[in-house]
Structures are given as structure tokens and as C-alpha cells.
Amino acid sequence: MNNQNVNDNNLLLISRMYPNVYASSVPQQGLPILFDGLVLGLAVDSKPVRPRRRRKSKNVEMAQEGGDGSNGWFRKRKLSDEQVRMLEMSFGLEHKLESERKNRLASELGLDPRQVAVWFQNRRARWKNKRLEDEYTKLKNEHENVVVQKCHLDSEVLHLKEQLYDAEIEIQRLAQRVEGALSNSPISSSISVEANLTTPFFGDYQIGDDGEGYENLFYSPEYIDGLEWMSQLM
DNA sequence: TTGTGTTTTACGACCTCC
DNA sequence: GGAGGTCGTAAAACACAA
Numbered sequence: 001m002n003n004q005n006v007n008d009n010n011l012l013l014i015s016r017m018y019p020n021v022y023a024s025s026v027p028q029q030g031l032p033i034l035f036d037g038l039v040l041g042l043a044v045d046s047k048p049v050r051p052r053r054r055r056k057s058k059n060v061e062m063a064q065e066g067g068d069g070s071n072g073w074f075r076k077r078k079l080s081d082e083q084v085r086m087l088e089m090s091f092g093l094e095h096k097l098e099s100e101r102k103n104r105l106a107s108e109l110g111l112d113p114r115q116v117a118v119w120f121q122n123r124r125a126r127w128k129n130k131r132l133e134d135e136y137t138k139l140k141n142e143h144e145n146v147v148v149q150k151c152h153l154d155s156e157v158l159h160l161k162e163q164l165y166d167a168e169i170e171i172q173r174l175a176q177r178v179e180g181a182l183s184n185s186p187i188s189s190s191i192s193v194e195a196n197l198t199t200p201f202f203g204d205y206q207i208g209d210d211g212e213g214y215e216n217l218f219y220s221p222e223y224i225d226g227l228e229w230m231s232q233l234m
Numbered sequence: 235t236t237g238t239g240t241t242t243t244a245c246g247a248c249c250t251c252c
Numbered sequence: 253g254g255a256g257g258t259c260g261t262a263a264a265a266c267a268c269a270a
Contacts, residue, residue: 078242078265099255118244121257126241128258 079119083109087116091123 079087086109090101097105097120099113106113 097256115243117256119242122243125258 079111079115083111087119087123091120091127095120095124095127
């Protein structure tokens with residue numbers, strides 16, 4: 001299973017446990033705004049969108065008029081690999097483009113300065129998208145880890161509650177047992193003071209964090225009912 | 235071959251800064 | 253006010269499955 005699948009599975013698991021978590025990350029599609037038969041934009045609930053009037057580009061006009069010097073045939077020009085490589089290098093050094101640098105690059109690559117500017121604009125947009133994507137992935141992973149941690153803690157709490165419940169049942173059971181034993185024993189009151197002094201009163205028993213000590217509490221053979229122990233000490 | 239989705243180039247509208 | 257930025261989008265170019 002690759003990382004993508006692992007991520008998808010985690011996402012599925014979390015989305016089942018917390019159905020609202022990723023709901024806000026789904027892009028909201030608005031209604032298309034039409035102008036002169038063209039889709040000009042999408043209306044989003046919160047913000048009114050003004051229709052953008054689109055002017056014919058110079059290149060398209062040239063193509064329609066047959067004035068681009070190539071038999072009226074216009075094709076959007078894709079930059080060569082070498083041009084893109086040089087532009088990428090330049091972008092790697094600095095994302096912003098001062099006009100001097102723009103003109104120098106344009107003349108070096110045989111491009112219009114406007115093309116260089118547009119390329120940088122688009123490259124910045126791609127870079128920003130990539131960065132946002134990376135940040136989103138990082139935050140998503142962190143969130144998934146926290147959710148998994150929470151699941152573990154929840155199950156630990158559940159386990160401890162079960163243990164506590166069992167212990168309480170056991171206490172009740174033993175208490176009934178001791179009570180029964182005392183009521184059946186005629187010599188229950190003949191316990192020596194000495195024995196009581198050397199044997200810790202049950203309040204002195206230390207019950208550890210793990211619950212150890214409980215079992216000794218009611219098994220003490222010198223267990224004294226009520227406040228009888230006090231009169232023996234006085 | 236063709237339909238469809240993605241990437242790339244280009245532009246208009248709008249914003250910010252000097 | 254102009255230069256250069258972002259944002260949203262159109263449309264060409266490209267990739268690829270059916």
C-alpha cells in the first residue's frame with residue numbers, strides 16, 4: 001500500500017469519526033455568470049462577482065486579420081524547453097522581476113518582455129499553489145496524528161473505567177463476605193489490643209496507582225468493625 | 235480517433251506601493 | 253498615475269484512456 005492509499009484510509013477513518021472535519025476544505029462552486037454566451041465567472045454566495053468583460057487578445061486579433069506574418073495562422077506559442085529552463089533558473093534565484101531583469105531575460109531568450117512578465121506571474125501562481133498544497137498536507141498529517149493519539153487515550157480511559165468498575169464490584173463482594181463471616185463468629189470481639197497495635201489499621205494501607213493494596217484491605221484477620229478499635233486504644 | 239482532463243500561455247480586472 | 257503584483261479565467265497544447 002502506498003502513501004497515498006495510507007493517507008486516503010486515514011482520511012476515510014477520520015471522516016467517519018468526525019464527519020465535519022474536512023467539510024470546509026471542499027471548494028464551493030458557484031453559479032456560472034454568462035456574458036455574451038461566454039462563462040465569465042462563478043458567483044460565490046458571500047461576494048458578488050462582477051462580470052469581467054474580456055477583450056480580444058492582440059494575438060487573436062492578428063490571427064483573425066491574417067496579420068501575424070504566418071499566413072494568418074495563429075497558434076499560441078509554447079516556450080521552448082531551453083527558454084523554460086532559463087526562466088526556471090532565473091525564478092529560482094528571485095521570484096520577483098524588476099524591469100531591468102525582465103528586459104535582459106527577454107532579449108537573452110528572444111521573447112517579448114511581456115511574455116517574460118506573464119511567465120513569472122504564472123510561475124508565482126503555480127509556486128503558491130504548490131506551497132499551499134504542501135502546507136495543507138502537512139497540517140492534515142498532523143491532525144491525523146492527533147486524532148489517532150486521542151483514540152488511544154480514549155480507549156485507555158475506557159480500559160481504566162472498566163478496571164475501576166471491576167474493583168468496586170470486588171470491594172462489594174468482599175465486604176459482604178466479611179460481614180457474613182463476622183455475624184457468624186461468636187469470638188469476633190476478643191481481639192487483643194497488642195495485635196491491633198502491631199497490625200496497621202486499614203487506613204494505613206497504601207493503595208498504589210495500580211490499585212495494588214486493595215486485596216489486603218479486607219483480608220486483614222484483625223479487621224475491627226465500627227469504632228471498636230478506638231476504645232481498645234484508649 | 236475522439237472525448238476528456240490537465241497544463242501552459244495570455245489577458246482583463248482590480249489592488250498596492252511609490 | 254504608473255508599474256507591477258494577484259486573482260480568475262479563456263483557450264491552445266498536450267496526455268491519455270476508451
